[in-house]
Amino acid sequence: MANKTLIRAAATSLGALSLLVVTATASNATTAWRGSNSAEATSKCMRAFDGEADGNGVYADAYLANGSHQSAWDGNGAHGDWGPWTCYTSTIDRFRVCEDHSGCSSWISRPARVTTTKK
Numbered sequence: 001m002a003n004k005t006l007i008r009a010a011a012t013s014l015g016a017l018s019l020l021v022v023t024a025t026a027s028n029a030t031t032a033w034r035g036s037n038s039a040e041a042t043s044k045c046m047r048a049f050d051g052e053a054d055g056n057g058v059y060a061d062a063y064l065a066n067g068s069h070q071s072a073w074d075g076n077g078a079h080g081d082w083g084p085w086t087c088y089t090s091t092i093d094r095f096r097v098c099e100d101h102s103g104c105s106s107w108i109s110r111p112a113r114v115t116t117t118k119k
């Protein structure tokens, strides 16, 4: 009896923990749009969403602080779900959403970072 209660308590707190992590990731993300396609980025992770079933793939495109160029595709296309988060060891300097055979959004600099600069 005591053991069962313990296991249930452990499972409940584990569930609460993973929910917290997901919420934190989503709320810190910056989104770039091109038509119904979008890409999200945090300071070190990004993912893409293909919102148009038109045969054109969608990917998040980024330059990192270390100068490398990275792409993260929505691998399954317009199925109503996001591609997987891809994370890097270097921070994302700028990112945009690109649609194959079509083009890209404008660059967004330093996604998901709090800006305190005032002019």
Ligand SMILES: [Ca+2]
Residues within 6 Å of the ligand: 050, 051, 052, 053, 054, 055, 056, 057, 058, 078
């Ligand atoms: Ca598409």
Ligand SMILES: [Ca+2]
Residues within 6 Å of the ligand: 049, 050, 074, 075, 076, 077, 078, 079, 080, 081, 082, 083
């Ligand atoms: Ca998808």
